[in-house]
Amino acid sequence: MTGGEISISLTEQEQLLVEMQKLVQHSGELTKLLQEAGEAISAICMEGQFKDRIVNNEQGTISRFTLKAQTLQTLAEVLSIQTENTYKSMIDTDKMLAMQVVNALLNEEGTSVEFKLACEQDPNGVVNQVKTVIQDQKNGGVS
Known part of the structure; x- marks a missing residue:
């Protein structure tokens, strides 16, 4: 488990979907950072050459790069979908969702040490338990 992510065995199709979802996440983060940078530069530089070259210049503006990042994010979302x-019949979506839930829990500050240790020792078992809960909730039951 590196970087707060659980590692389980996935099919090639499931691994591809995981990578596509990461691309969507990272392109969204890039878009947000570029938007924040543009806002910060605009707030700091009311006038002058820097603002003229970076903020107001159509050839190299932060907003232009932000727009390109938004395009990348949209493309990544479309490709992920x-x-x-395409691989709907080959992908266990409940397992994928369970893996995302476990990864989110691993990155929460309040997550218990016991849970993190269980994820480290038996990642497939933890994902399968979460998957069972997800399936029970989909079927109207409570586990």
């Missing part, structure tokens, strides 16, 4: 739809 297309990947999921």
Whole structure:
């Protein structure tokens, strides 16, 4: 487990979907950072050459790069959806969702040491337990 992520065995199609979802996440983060940078530069530089070259210049503006990042994010989202739809019958979506839930829990500050240790010792078992809970909730039951 490196960087707060659980590692379980996945099919090639499931691994592809995981990578596509990471691309969506990272492109969204890039877009947000560029937007924040543009806002910060605009707030700091009311006038002058720097603002003229970076903020107001159509050839190299932060907003232009932000727009490109938004395009990348949209493309990544479309490709992720297309990947999921293409391999729908080959992907265990409940397992994928369970893995995302476990990864989110691993990155929460309040997550117990016992849970983190269980994830480290038996990642497939933890994901399968979460998957069972997800399936029970989908079927209207409570586990």
